[in-house]
Amino acid sequence: MSRYVDANLTMLTDFYELTMANGYFLERFADRVAYFDMFFRHIPEDGGFAIMAGVEQVIDYLQNLSFDEDDIAYLRGKGIFDDRFLDYLRSFRFCCDVWAVPEGTPIFPGEPILTVRGPVAQAQFVETMILLTVNHQSLIATKANRIVRAAQGRPVMEFGSRRAQGGDGAIFGARAAVIGGCAGTACTIADRQFGIPAMGTMAHSWVQMFDTELDAFRAYARIYPQNCVLLVDTYNVLKSGVPNAIRVFREELLPRGFRPAGIRIDSGDITYLSRKARKLLDDAGFADCGIVASNSLDEYIIRDILVQGANVDSFGVGERLITSRSEPVFGGVYKLAAVEQDGRIVPKIKISENVEKITTPGFKQVWRLYERESGKAIADVITLADETIGGGQPYELFDPEHTWKRKTITDFTARPLLTPVFRAGECVYQSPSVKEIAAYCRAQIDTLWEEVLRFENPHRYYVDLSRPLWTLKQHMMEQMQ
Ligand SMILES: Nc1ncnc2c1ncn2[C@@H]1O[C@H](COP(=O)(O)OP(=O)(O)OP(=O)(O)O)[C@@H](O)[C@H]1O
Ligand SMILES: O=P(O)(O)OC[C@H]1O[C@H](OP(=O)(O)OP(=O)(O)O)[C@H](O)[C@@H]1O
Numbered sequence: 001m002s003r004y005v006d007a008n009l010t011m012l013t014d015f016y017e018l019t020m021a022n023g024y025f026l027e028r029f030a031d032r033v034a035y036f037d038m039f040f041r042h043i044p045e046d047g048g049f050a051i052m053a054g055v056e057q058v059i060d061y062l063q064n065l066s067f068d069e070d071d072i073a074y075l076r077g078k079g080i081f082d083d084r085f086l087d088y089l090r091s092f093r094f095c096c097d098v099w100a101v102p103e104g105t106p107i108f109p110g111e112p113i114l115t116v117r118g119p120v121a122q123a124q125f126v127e128t129m130i131l132l133t134v135n136h137q138s139l140i141a142t143k144a145n146r147i148v149r150a151a152q153g154r155p156v157m158e159f160g161s162r163r164a165q166g167g168d169g170a171i172f173g174a175r176a177a178v179i180g181g182c183a184g185t186a187c188t189i190a191d192r193q194f195g196i197p198a199m200g201t202m203a204h205s206w207v208q209m210f211d212t213e214l215d216a217f218r219a220y221a222r223i224y225p226q227n228c229v230l231l232v233d234t235y236n237v238l239k240s241g242v243p244n245a246i247r248v249f250r251e252e253l254l255p256r257g258f259r260p261a262g263i264r265i266d267s268g269d270i271t272y273l274s275r276k277a278r279k280l281l282d283d284a285g286f287a288d289c290g291i292v293a294s295n296s297l298d299e300y301i302i303r304d305i306l307v308q309g310a311n312v313d314s315f316g317v318g319e320r321l322i323t324s325r326s327e328p329v330f331g332g333v334y335k336l337a338a339v340e341q342d343g344r345i346v347p348k349i350k351i352s353e354n355v356e357k358i359t360t361p362g363f364k365q366v367w368r369l370y371e372r373e374s375g376k377a378i379a380d381v382i383t384l385a386d387e388t389i390g391g392g393q394p395y396e397l398f399d400p401e402h403t404w405k406r407k408t409i410t411d412f413t414a415r416p417l418l419t420p421v422f423r424a425g426e427c428v429y430q431s432p433s434v435k436e437i438a439a440y441c442r443a444q445i446d447t448l449w450e451e452v453l454r455f456e457n458p459h460r461y462y463v464d465l466s467r468p469l470w471t472l473k474q475h476m477m478e479q480m481q
């Protein structure tokens with residue numbers, strides 16, 4: 001089970017999906033085969049890449065689609081749905097094909113990251129949940145990864161449940177955070193469900209509950225000698241918190257053969273306090289005692305305090321991660337790309353004044369091309385689904401907007417990113433564990449050039465169209481003029 005409540009989320013859909021489905025049904029259109037693509041247009045915070053996440057929960061949702069009698073009665077009560085349509089919903093069985101880019105893969109604007117093919121009434125209907133699931137988790141995985149990269153190898157713990165936007169925000173946010181590189185989470189249920197390590201320290205209330213800070217530290221050290229991290233900022237970090245921690249480490253841990261795990265600083269100037277605390281700990285013979293920092297951190301503050309010379313070994317990050325506070329929207333959209341007519345795929349396009357918003361028509365595949373020698377990713381190429389790239393053949397890349405910019409590459413490998421997930425409604429994909437996804441994500445990010453990784457003005461990674469696809473799109477745009 002990958003949902004925290006065993007609820008059927010079939011009715012979690014925008015109402016227009018239902019009115020359209022009813023309409024398709026009445027127009028005898030419901031079984032016409034359509035292709036929908038999910039893609040996004042903008043990388044949060046103008047970053048160089050985003051991270052795909054949420055596929056496992058999309059699978060879970062699609063496998064559990066069904067309307068029960070209460071749903072049907074509710075819809076009947078609306079007074080706008082045809083009885084025959086309601087009967088059709090009663091026997092609804094998801095029978096579409098779905099392809100998705102595997103979770104943990106770096107993704108780029110404009111490329112399909114998930115495609116659904118099937119009867120339009122169904123393929124249209126699943127839009128809302130697919131978008132909300134992938135938008136949420138990709139947003140948080142992308143944000144978490146920025147924070148993790150800012151920490152430069154120091155572990156980052158996800159502390160955000162209490163400030164998440166609801167239960168799903170906390171649980172799937174924790175899942176996505178670990179995909180993006182967090183070492184663990186404070187979210188216990190996420191550990192139970194996804195096997196991602198739950199960890200934590202203590203709250204200020206623990207310290208306040210005792211007559212003195214010293215008593216609070218002593219009690220904690222006695223109960224948890226093997227993993228003793230003491231919160232040192234309830235009263236005064238340097239005058240009482242750290243000295244009391246040192247005393248307790250000496251009196252409670254050393255005699256029992258334990259070493260301290262750490263102290264946590266949760267307020268004030270982290271750079272100043274961590275440096276002073278480090279010196280006190282070192283002078284007391286606890287050079288191995290880690291310093292955890294928390295308090296409304298994000299990638300910018302972490303980067304700043306490290307540049308300032310903070311002495312921090314790990315970070316706890318909550319609200320700004322779990323809500324992706326600096327940019328809380330991952331604007332993935334779901335657009336019709338083609339229909340089938342008389343056994344042929346007929347591409348569809350959506351025209352806009354804004355060139356970026358013109359959709360790319362047809363049933364497509366996305367190929368990632370890697371330089372053979374360095375293993376680095378060169379570009380992604382969106383092709384029609386029946387095209388193949390690789391097999392030792394040179395390939396000409398060209399910029400879809402400035403077509404005179406061309407380059408022929410020879411020594412490369414190519415892999416298709418869109419992977420079959422459902423065939424005719426049957427799941428054909430085994431989701432990896434979150435740990436495996438996180439490891440894959442790390443390895444994939446290593447294939448990106450430094451220039452794409454940086455926070456400020458990263459290079460735009462190439463997402464090109466194949467010649468047949470570019471020609472098709474051009475032709476359709478001209479026809480629509
Ligand atoms: N050296 C630093 N450079 C930049 N930002 C820092 C530094 N130290 C802490 N911060 C950040 O400054 C922000 C504000 O901290 P603020 O002054 O509100 O304090 P506080 O110490 O939490 O106050 P309180 O004692 O009320 O909890 C936090 O987001 C914190 O992460
Ligand atoms: O600041 P964030 O990035 O969201 O990290 C999580 C915060 O949650 C806790 O504070 P809170 O005041 O809720 O509880 P506490 O009494 O345990 O400090 C913790 O001490 C952190 O400050």
Ligand SMILES: O=C(O)c1cccnc1
Nearest residue numbers: 159186199200201202316
């Ligand atoms: O374990 C912690 O230190 C923790 C957990 C949640 C929020 N803040 C801190």
